[in-house]
Amino acid sequence: MSPRTKEQFDEIRSERKARIMQAALEVFSEEGFGKASISKIAGRAGVSKGLMYNYFKSKEELIETIFIDAMTRLMSGFEVNPKTTPSKEEFTLFIKKSMDDFKNNLPYWRMYFSVMMQADVMHKVEKELFEFAMPVIMMMAKYYESQGFENPLAKARLLAATLDGIGLNYMMDTENFPYEEAIDMIIEKLI
Amino acid sequence: MSPRTKEQFDEIRSERKARIMQAALEVFSEEGFGKASISKIAGRAGVSKGLMYNYFKSKEELIETIFIDAMTRLMSGFEVNPKTTPSKEEFTLFIKKSMDDFKNNLPYWRMYFSVMMQADVMHKVEKELFEFAMPVIMMMAKYYESQGFENPLAKARLLAATLDGIGLNYMMDTENFPYEEAIDMIIEKLI
Amino acid sequence: MSPRTKEQFDEIRSERKARIMQAALEVFSEEGFGKASISKIAGRAGVSKGLMYNYFKSKEELIETIFIDAMTRLMSGFEVNPKTTPSKEEFTLFIKKSMDDFKNNLPYWRMYFSVMMQADVMHKVEKELFEFAMPVIMMMAKYYESQGFENPLAKARLLAATLDGIGLNYMMDTENFPYEEAIDMIIEKLI
Amino acid sequence: MSPRTKEQFDEIRSERKARIMQAALEVFSEEGFGKASISKIAGRAGVSKGLMYNYFKSKEELIETIFIDAMTRLMSGFEVNPKTTPSKEEFTLFIKKSMDDFKNNLPYWRMYFSVMMQADVMHKVEKELFEFAMPVIMMMAKYYESQGFENPLAKARLLAATLDGIGLNYMMDTENFPYEEAIDMIIEKLI
DNA sequence: GATGAATGAGTATTCATTCAT
DNA sequence: AATGAATGAATACTCATTCAT
Known part of the structure; x- marks a missing residue:
């Protein structure tokens, strides 16, 4: 009966960490940050x-870890x-793919929008958020x-803001918001 | 000798009520609904x-009172x-004026965005929110x-979503977000 | 416009005092002592x-005043x-009349039983309670x-206790408790 | 190195639970349900x-747990x-034994009488109370x-009520109430 | 490493009582 | 005398965090 190797421990650790984070994400997104308790997540x-x-x-x-992990996961879809x-x-394809991704990761x-609204959490995560968002904005x-557009940075930020707005409205009124049409119009008008 | 008159009491009441609501608005907007406690607001x-x-x-x-009060105040700017x-x-003027209004009522x-993110609070004010928002969407x-645009309702919802997105981004990065430019571009492209 | 006379003031006072006590009795008996609030009584x-x-x-x-007032009222029915x-x-007639009285003053x-159970209130009122109850017990x-019964005091206390028990059970299960039969049996067996 | 075993935890739990219930019983019985606060019990x-x-x-x-526990304990004495x-x-022996038991479990x-007086608490335990009390009444x-008595159910309820009354009076005036004599008289007259 | 018992500060809410007018 | 605004301590309950084992 030999003790577990360091590798085995590490594996257990990271497997378990992932499981906790998954549970936390679920609970956060089901109950909001305010009501999500450590007990429930542990359970x-x-x-x-x-x-x-x-x-x-x-x-x-x-929270921070989860948030950064989520960002990484989400932003990886953007393949900048x-x-x-x-x-x-x-x-165009990038926008379509990104918005498609959005639907698959509601x-x-x-959680992303929820965090954005909580001033205190936001501040902790601001740096990471910008690290992730900036390359996308810059690419845009x-x-x-x-x-050949003039004021390309402003245009990029408007595009990003518009996609935010579409996402937000879709999240709030998934049933009725004309998601696909909105994206098509955006592609037509802003790209 | 005599008790305060009804007028005196009414005056005290409305002065105090206003002060409480003002404080609540501040705290809600600074800390989000989740962390805003009655204690903090009272303090x-x-x-x-x-x-x-x-x-x-x-x-x-x-919460409801504040929210409805805020909505009334905000929507009154829209003069639909x-x-x-x-x-x-x-x-065009309506959009410009509305977005100007936005800046003056950050x-x-x-609070509006904060509410939108909190599913539980959201439900309580959903009805009022739709009552306020629907006329604007319909007018758009x-x-x-x-x-002569086709699919006018989808267009209207996209416009509203875009304005939401601009507002949200301006709120989150007031210093750098190109607010005026974004609005001008929207007016040019989406109207 | 002459000021009210002392008599008028006294009249107002005692009329109002009676009104407060009546309200308090109602609220106490409707909601129990614990939940009866001064606000509600005042209202x-x-x-x-x-x-x-x-x-x-x-x-x-x-509470004390009400209790003593209620006792006076109740005990006056005993006409000792x-x-x-x-x-x-x-x-026999006295017992029947007393128990009849009980039904009319539930x-x-x-409130009487409710007070009896609250050790703290009980202590405040103990003296008065005994002042009222003792003459009845002594008469019995x-x-x-x-x-010609032996140990008449013990018999009297047993009778009083039995009547308490009947009252208590009737109060708790007014629908099913055989009130009249119980009294008749008591009269037959204990008198 | 290793966490406590399930047995250790169970032992801690039941020891603590018993201590809490004991404290709760004391506080309930000293102060009545209304004034017994969680704080006081915890303390x-x-x-x-x-x-x-x-x-x-x-x-x-x-409350319910304590009450049911108390009832079980009390009723176990009745051996119906x-x-x-x-x-x-x-x-006769059953009555004597029961009343003896009563003295040992004041x-x-x-608490039992206290509960009977509090309509709201009463409702919560009504079912259990009847489950315990009914077999005794039926046996009587x-x-x-x-x-060969006529109207045996009414007689049984009267007997139960009388025992209630004796208990109540003994509880309220332990010093002077002629407990043993009262029981002897009851056995003589009502059995 | 792993457990869950234990704590204590925090939450919303209630209410007897005081007090300026 | 009369009002009701205002207070503060109390209530039941929650939860992130610590700690003995």
């Missing part, structure tokens, strides 16, 4: 309350290549510049 | 916790006339229709 | 909260004459003595 | 407020055998029937 993850603190120093750290400038077709986005700006 | 208003319940039966009632359809100039809007749709 | 009496304290120094004093000893017929009795003892 | 049990909710979901659940009908000697009985009725 959902099949882990004791005490053990949670072995993986995350505090609820705050859990900082070296090249997309063509119109590529850019829980993450719900580069695209607009390449197409 | 900010310079009033005892107990007194709060003299003016509002519950936290819920306070349900009988007539605006011309392009009028509609605290209220912060009528405008698009009169201009 | 029911058509009087301001502040004024209540002009008539009763505290809620405690109000300390000088004479009742005959068997008189005593709210008072509910005298009756038993006159009938 | 008496030497336990934090929070921990109480680890063992009982709510004050209501605590639903199959057989007691002889006069057995029945705190429980204080069967006894009376076997002895």
Whole structure:
């Protein structure tokens, strides 16, 4: 009976950490940040309350970690290549794909918007958020510049804001909001 | 000798009520609904916790009252006339004026977005929100229709979503977001 | 316009005091002591909260006053004459009449039992309670003595206890408890 | 190294639970249900407020649990055998034993009477109370029937009421109430 | 590493009582 | 005398966090 190797421990750790984070994401998105309790998350993850603190120093750290993880996951869909400038077709495809991605990750986005509204959490996460968002914005700006638009950064930020607005409205009124049409119009008018 | 007159009491009441609502608005907008506690609001208003319940039966009632008050205040800026359809100039002016209004009422809007994110609070004010928002959306749709656009309702919802997105981004990054430019572009592209 | 005379003031005072006590009794018996609030009582009496304290120094004093008033009212039904000893017929009639009285004053009795259970209130009122109850017990003892029973005081206390028990059970299960039969049996067996 | 075993946890839990229930019983019986606060009970049990909710979901659940526990304990003394009908000697013994039991469990009985007076609490435990009390009443009725008495159910209820009354009076005036004599008289007159 | 018992500060809400007028 | 606004301590309950084992 030999003790577990360091590798085995690490594996257990990261598997369990993932499980906790998954549970936390679910609970956050189901109940909102305010009502999501450590107990419930621990229960959902099949882990004791005490053990949670072995993986995350505090609820705050859990939130931050989750948020950054979610961002990473979401932004990875954007596949921004900082070296090249997309063509119109590529850019259009990028928007379509991104918005498609959005629909497939509503829980993450719900959390994203929820966090954005909580001034205190927001501040903790601001830096990371900008790190993720900036490359996308810059890519958009580069695209607009390449197409000869003036004030490309402003255009990029407007586009991003518009996509935010569409996402938000879709989230709030999933049944009735004309999601596909809105995206098509945006592509037609703003790209 | 004699008790205070009804007028005196009414004056005290409305002065205090206003102070409480102002404090509540501030706290809600600074901390979000989740973390805004009755204690904090009472403290900010310079009033005892107990007194709060003299003016509002519950936290819920306070939230609703504030929200409806804020909505009324905000929507009054929109001056929607349900009988007539605006011309392009009028509609443009309406958008500009509305967005100008937005800048002057950031605290209220912060609360508006905060509410939109909290499913539970949202449900309580859903009815009022739709009562306020629907006439605006319908007016926008009528405008698009009169201009010969197809799918005017979808266009109207997209416009509203876009304005939401601009507001949200301006709120989150007041320093850098190109607010005026974004509005001008919207007017140029979507109207 | 002459000022009111002292008599007029006194009249107002005692009329109002009676109104407050009536309201308090109602509220106590409807909601129990625990949940009966000064506000509610004041409202029911058509009087301001502040004024209540002009008539009763505290809620405690109000309770005591009410209780003693209720006792006086209830015990007056017993018409105990300390000088004479009742005959068997008189005593039987006394019991029947008393128990009849009980049915007509359920709210008072509910309060009586309710108070009896609250150790703290009980202590305040103990003296008065005994002042009222003792003459009745003594009369009962005298009756038993006159009938040649041994240990008349114990018999009297047992009778009083039995009547308490019947009242209590009737109060708790008014629908099903065989009130009249129980009294008839008591009269047959214990008198 | 290893967490406590399930057995250790169970032991801690039941030891603590017992301590809380004991404290609750004391406080309930001293102060009545109305004034017995969770704080006071926690303090008496030497336990934090929070921990109480680890063992009982709510004050209501605590009350019910205590009450049912007390009833079970009390009624176990009655040893009712639903199959057989007691002889006069057995029945007499049963009454004596029951009333003896009563003296040894005054705190429980204080709580019992206290509950009976509080309409709201009463409703919560009504079902349990009747489940416990009914077999006893029915056994009493069967006894009376076997002895050839008419209206045996009414007689049974009267007997129960009388015992209630004796208990109540003993509780209120332990010093002077002639408990033993009263029981002897009851056995002589009502059995 | 792992457990869940335990804590204590926090939450919304209620209410007897005081007090300026 | 009369009012009701105002207070503050109390209530039941929650929950992030710590800690003995």
